[in-house]
Amino acid sequence: MPPPATKQPMSGLRSVKRDFSSNSLRPASQSSTTSDDPIAWEPTPPKKLSGLEQRLKDIQDALNSQISSSESTLSQSQSQSQKRPSTSQDPPAKRRQLPQSWDEKPHALSQRSRAAAYGASSSSRAFGATRQVNTNETLVIPSATKSSATSKPAPVFLSQEQTHILRLVESGQSLFYTGSAGAGKSVLLREIIKSMRKKYLKSPDAVAVTASTGIAACNIGGVTIHSFAGIGLGTESAEQLANKVQKNRKATTRWLRTKVLIIDEVSMVDGDLFDKLARIGSIIRKRPEPFGAIQVVVTGDFFQLPPVNKGSAAVKFAFEADMWSQTIKKTFNLTKVFRQRDPEFVDMLNEMRFGRLSDRSIAKFKSLSREIIYEDGLGATELFPRREDVERSNTVRMGGITGREQVYNAYDGGTIADLQQRDKMLANFMAPKRLVLKEGAQVMLIKNMDETLVNGTMGKIIGFVDPAAALDDDAGKPSSKGAKEPKATASLGSRQLLPMVEFLQPGGLRRQVIIQPDTWKVELPNGEVQVSRTQIPLILAWAMSIHKSQGQTLERVKVDLAKVFEKGQAYVALSRATSLDGLQVLHFDPMKVQAHPKVVEWSKTLETVS
Numbered sequence: 067m068p069p070p071a072t073k074q075p076m077s078g079l080r081s082v083k084r085d086f087s088s089n090s091l092r093p094a095s096q097s098s099t100t101s102d103d104p105i106a107w108e109p110t111p112p113k114k115l116s117g118l119e120q121r122l123k124d125i126q127d128a129l130n131s132q133i134s135s136s137e138s139t140l141s142q143s144q145s146q147s148q149k150r151p152s153t154s155q156d157p158p159a160k161r162r163q164l165p166q167s168w169d170e171k172p173h174a175l176s177q178r179s180r181a182a183a184y185g186a187s188s189s190s191r192a193f194g195a196t197r198q199v200n201t202n203e204t205l206v207i208p209s210a211t212k213s214s215a216t217s218k219p220a221p222v223f224l225s226q227e228q229t230h231i232l233r234l235v236e237s238g239q240s241l242f243y244t245g246s247a248g249a250g251k252s253v254l255l256r257e258i259i260k261s262m263r264k265k266y267l268k269s270p271d272a273v274a275v276t277a278s279t280g281i282a283a284c285n286i287g288g289v290t291i292h293s294f295a296g297i298g299l300g301t302e303s304a305e306q307l308a309n310k311v312q313k314n315r316k317a318t319t320r321w322l323r324t325k326v327l328i329i330d331e332v333s334m335v336d337g338d339l340f341d342k343l344a345r346i347g348s349i350i351r352k353r354p355e356p357f358g359a360i361q362v363v364v365t366g367d368f369f370q371l372p373p374v375n376k377g378s379a380a381v382k383f384a385f386e387a388d389m390w391s392q393t394i395k396k397t398f399n400l401t402k403v404f405r406q407r408d409p410e411f412v413d414m415l416n417e418m419r420f421g422r423l424s425d426r427s428i429a430k431f432k433s434l435s436r437e438i439i440y441e442d443g444l445g446a447t448e449l450f451p452r453r454e455d456v457e458r459s460n461t462v463r464m465g466g467i468t469g470r471e472q473v474y475n476a477y478d479g480g481t482i483a484d485l486q487q488r489d490k491m492l493a494n495f496m497a498p499k500r501l502v503l504k505e506g507a508q509v510m511l512i513k514n515m516d517e518t519l520v521n522g523t524m525g526k527i528i529g530f531v532d533p534a535a536a537l538d539d540d541a542g543k544p545s546s547k548g549a550k551e552p553k554a555t556a557s558l559g560s561r562q563l564l565p566m567v568e569f570l571q572p573g574g575l576r577r578q579v580i581i582q583p584d585t586w587k588v589e590l591p592n593g594e595v596q597v598s599r600t601q602i603p604l605i606l607a608w609a610m611s612i613h614k615s616q617g618q619t620l621e622r623v624k625v626d627l628a629k630v631f632e633k634g635q636a637y638v639a640l641s642r643a644t645s646l647d648g649l650q651v652l653h654f655d656p657m658k659v660q661a662h663p664k665v666v667e668w669s670k671t672l673e674t675v676s
């Protein structure tokens with residue numbers, strides 16, 4: 067029998083590919099210690115591995131090989147079907163030795179901490195105890211038992227649609243591209259930024275990377291559009307703002323040197339602001355064209371979060387700006403959805419995006435109120451509209467575990483002198499100023515580390531490692547290169563314990579990693595670092611704000627729609643999930659998932675070309 071035809075997950079109006087012209091658009095310590103000292107890490111890690119970093123790498127490598135060997139032990143005692151089939155071509159297993167100090171401290175610690183982290187479970191599986199609950203109202207997701215140090219997902223290749231847009235940008239076209247949540251807008255944007263920076267290699271400040279909000283800007287390594295433009299809050303008229311910019315040498319230079327202006331998350335850019343920016347560009351660059359003839363590349367999804375409302379004034383979207391159609395010469399809609407593979411879920415989300423839910427989808431969303439038990443012990447991330455709810459939820463969960471605790475205070479830097487503005491900008495970083503971690507805490511990685519450890523990967527703290535002690539045990543011994551490295555700790559600064567996390571990867575694979583601090587920067591196109599933060603790239607992940615979740619891909623999501631108040635919020639929250647099985651929705655109400663009428667109307671004016 068031929069296999070049933072599989073449906074390709076596509077975004078809304080998926081039978082058509084849109085390519086519309088502007089004309090059609092309307093305008094580890096031994097005891098329970100808590101360290102609270104600031105971390106004195108250097109903001110920029112050295113390229114060459116220092117002695118300490120090399121030691122951490124050795125520990126990590128040894129840990130990886132240990133995971134592999136423990137997996138084979140586990141496999142033997144379990145079903146043969148879980149074994150990786152071995153072939154005669156398999157290379158012999160390479161045995162790595164843990165440094166002596168690791169055996170004495172972190173490894174022993176890791177055994178203890180697992181017991182603490184996973185409660186009564188004596189299972190050798192790291193992710194929690196199993197629960198034999200399976201009723202009609204409960205979904206039980208069994209835990210996988212595999213471990214992995216090196217699992218690699220397929221590399222991402224741009225789709226034809228994405229490549230086409232990239233080529234147009236490379237040819238100098240000003241354009242806007244959109245697409246539903248998970249259609250690969252951010253992936254494409256990263257390629258566009260890379261390519262544009264390569265194109266203007268000799269004048270790095272020619273490429274201005276901006277976004278509507280600080281969080282979105284941080285996600286793409288750029289600045290807010292306000293910051294780029296040098297307009298403060300931007301409340302004055304375009305002429306007054308241009309005057310202000312002209313008095314600011316740095317801001318004027320930025321406007322003059324920019325050849326490509328990238329604006330991400332445009333749904334949150336106010337229409338009046340768009341017009342003002344277009345006009346300021348003309349004035350500063352003394353060119354009549356909008357933005358003074360800078361190539362403008364805009365992306366975002368107007369069905370997601372709208373501009374922040376100014377009091378009682380009606381929302382004005384960027385596509386309503388007078389200058390929109392004069393600036394944007396081509397508009398594209400990415401039609402293939404990557405985040406969700408299940409066509410039913412993709413269709414449900416698209417119906418929600420357009421505010422046209424079928425009875426079937428409503429019934430399906432309502433059925434998602436069931437409890438989900440993840441037997442590997444990693445729960446869903448609950449998404450809340452308000453930050454206070456996020457903090458309360460994470461604090462309550464932290465209070466419920468008894469593992470050892472470590473406090474990491476971020477090291478902040480940058481050129482901004484205005485303390486209020488600096489604090490505001492720092493608050494946009496995903497990394498908090500003060501990060502409290504505990505053994506057993508559910509965490510999310512907030513940096514891409516490699517192909518499998520990416521922003522959004524979930525895990526649990528299984529212990530804290532003292533890398534400096536590991537080095538001291540060998541102090542005075544020659545390094546692999548023969549040189550003594552007694553001062554290697556200087557590259558990391560303090561002797562603070564580093565968290566060891568067991569991450570859960572696609573397919574249930576587990577991976578243990580020691581997490582080192584990382585640095586986030588808000589950088590102007592000329593390389594000036596306005597603010598920077600060095601912190602451990604982890605956040606507590608029992609709860610997260612919907613605002614911060616924008617742009618994220620999450621496997622386990624819980625949303626209580628009773629708390630959602632803004633149009634687009636429900637769509638953003640629910641579309642973070644990769645599957646229906648990993649999504650719990652409480653108080654589903656079709657009224658809560660309305661699309662903004664202006665956006666629905668606007669989307670109808672878009673010309674479609676097959």
Ligand SMILES: Nc1ncnc2c1ncn2[C@@H]1O[C@H](COP(=O)(O)OP(=O)(O)OP(=O)(O)O)[C@@H](O)[C@H]1O
Nearest residue numbers: 223224225247248249250251252253404405617619
């Ligand atoms: N060409 C591609 N091939 C395979 N996977 C892709 C491709 N493009 C994007 N993805 C994957 O799809 C997921 C969603 O991508 P991305 O975050 O870029 O979507 P988005 O349109 O920006 O979503 P949102 O609007 O929700 O922020 C990511 O996991 C990403 O790795």
